[in-house]
Amino acid sequence: MQNPYKELWGLDPSIVFLNHGSFGATPKSILATQARWRSTMEEDPVYFNMEILPQMIRNSAERLATFLHTSAEQLVFVDNATTGVNAVLRSLLPVLRPSDEIVTTSHVYGAVWQTLQYLRDSTGVRLVTAEVPFPISHNDEVINAVKSALTPATKLVVVDHITSPTGILFPIEEIIRICQENEIYTLIDGAHAPGNVPINLDELQPSWYTGNCHKWMCAPKGTAFLWTSKEMAPFTHPTVISHNYKTGFIPEFDWTGTKDLTSILCLPDVLDLIQEWGGVEEITRKNKELLLKGRDILTSSLGIEAPASVSFLTTMATLPLTFEISPNEEAKLQLNKRLRSERSIQMPFMPFNNKMWFRISAFLYNTEDEYQYLAESLPTLF
Numbered sequence: 001m002q003n004p005y006k007e008l009w010g011l012d013p014s015i016v017f018l019n020h021g022s023f024g025a026t027p028k029s030i031l032a033t034q035a036r037w038r039s040t041m042e043e044d045p046v047y048f049n050m051e052i053l054p055q056m057i058r059n060s061a062e063r064l065a066t067f068l069h070t071s072a073e074q075l076v077f078v079d080n081a082t083t084g085v086n087a088v089l090r091s092l093l094p095v096l097r098p099s100d101e102i103v104t105t106s107h108v109y110g111a112v113w114q115t116l117q118y119l120r121d122s123t124g125v126r127l128v129t130a131e132v133p134f135p136i137s138h139n140d141e142v143i144n145a146v147k148s149a150l151t152p153a154t155k156l157v158v159v160d161h162i163t164s165p166t167g168i169l170f171p172i173e174e175i176i177r178i179c180q181e182n183e184i185y186t187l188i189d190g191a192h193a194p195g196n197v198p199i200n201l202d203e204l205q206p207s208w209y210t211g212n213c214h215k216w217m218c219a220p221k222g223t224a225f226l227w228t229s230k231e232m233a234p235f236t237h238p239t240v241i242s243h244n245y246k247t248g249f250i251p252e253f254d255w256t257g258t259k260d261l262t263s264i265l266c267l268p269d270v271l272d273l274i275q276e277w278g279g280v281e282e283i284t285r286k287n288k289e290l291l292l293k294g295r296d297i298l299t300s301s302l303g304i305e306a307p308a309s310v311s312f313l314t315t316m317a318t319l320p321l322t323f324e325i326s327p328n329e330e331a332k333l334q335l336n337k338r339l340r341s342e343r344s345i346q347m348p349f350m351p352f353n354n355k356m357w358f359r360i361s362a363f364l365y366n367t368e369d370e371y372q373y374l375a376e377s378l379p380t381l382f
């Protein structure tokens with residue numbers, strides 16, 4: 001099946017690429033923009049870093065702020081969502097006490113969970129996990145799990161916008177509202193959300209929100225942001241402290257030492273491309289339509305039940321494997337390697353809730369027949 005979008009990427013044509021979710025994939029035109037910025041940088045690295053870069057970072061922040069419906073004064077760039085989460089959690093090191101509690105959910109991303117453990121080891125804070133069921137059919141199952149984990153000692157709730165192992169959209173509006181009513185801070189891990197769902201940060205008003213532009217917005221790797229509420233800006237510091245410590249949220253984050261920030265300078269072109277493709281809602285509509293077709297192909301040919309109702313889905317779907325396999329990290333990597341080497345398919349397996357699952361992605365360049373091929377290929381692994 002011909003797909004006109006496919007040629008916009010440099011993806012290996014011999015691989016069926018069904019994993020946009022893990023690291024995104026950047027179109028060739030954006031990589032060309034980045035190469036141009038790199039050349040400009042190397043024409044005079046001093047002039048570039050001192051005179052051009054500071055303005056251009058803020059220019060990208062202004063454009064991204066419009067996209068996220070907020071002010072650039074509350075928006076800084078970080079390397080990735082892991083760094084965004086680390087900046088917030090490590091900023092809390094001086095104030096957390098062993099009597100305090102932090103709530104997250106059982107769908108939390110592994111690296112975020114490790115950072116929370118670091119915080120616990122450093123401060124004695126108690127970590128509480130809200131057990132969100134999977135399979136899942138209603139938003140109330142998420143909301144009730146989080147609500148029942150809250151106590152008068154809860155200081156912070158760390159929750160995904162779209163989860164990694166299960167690929168589902170959490171009702172963060174409601175979770176943020178409940179936390180606000182109980183004077184609990186909220187850190188939203190939006191690693192998968194920008195470019196995937198429309199985001200209005202001024203309306204959402206969490207305490208902090210971090211998101212990746214290098215996944216579903218297709219920006220070059222190393223493009224992510226951290227948004228802070230005005231209240232928390234003075235207390236939020238980058239993971240790497242540099243010259244501008246305590247000079248304000250923007251200057252502290254805009255310079256954290258010498259590095260290649262050309263990915264961030266590509267954001268205006270990335271946002272123009274998203275517009276050219278019809279905007280986030282149109283892109284997501286197309287992706288979701290394809291995802292649902294792919295999911296239907298897989299559930300009917302493998303004889304499995306879809307574990308999440310359609311309203312939870314955006315561009316990823318996690319489905320159960322039909323055969324018994326130990327749900328551990330090693331088995332997951334083995335399966336991924338075999339699927340790539342034996343069937344030329346790139347797709348992740350996910351150990352979760354004592355079971356092994358697989359997660360499909362759908363992006364503009366994918367086609368229905370790729371899911372058909374996956375459905376034929378999976379049983380050959382066993």
Ligand SMILES: Cc1ncc(COP(=O)(O)O)c(C=O)c1O
Nearest residue numbers: 080081082109160164189191212
């Ligand atoms: C929910 C969630 N949080 C955080 C991350 C980390 O993203 P990054 O590797 O860009 O820091 C991921 C990556 O997939 C994720 O799915």
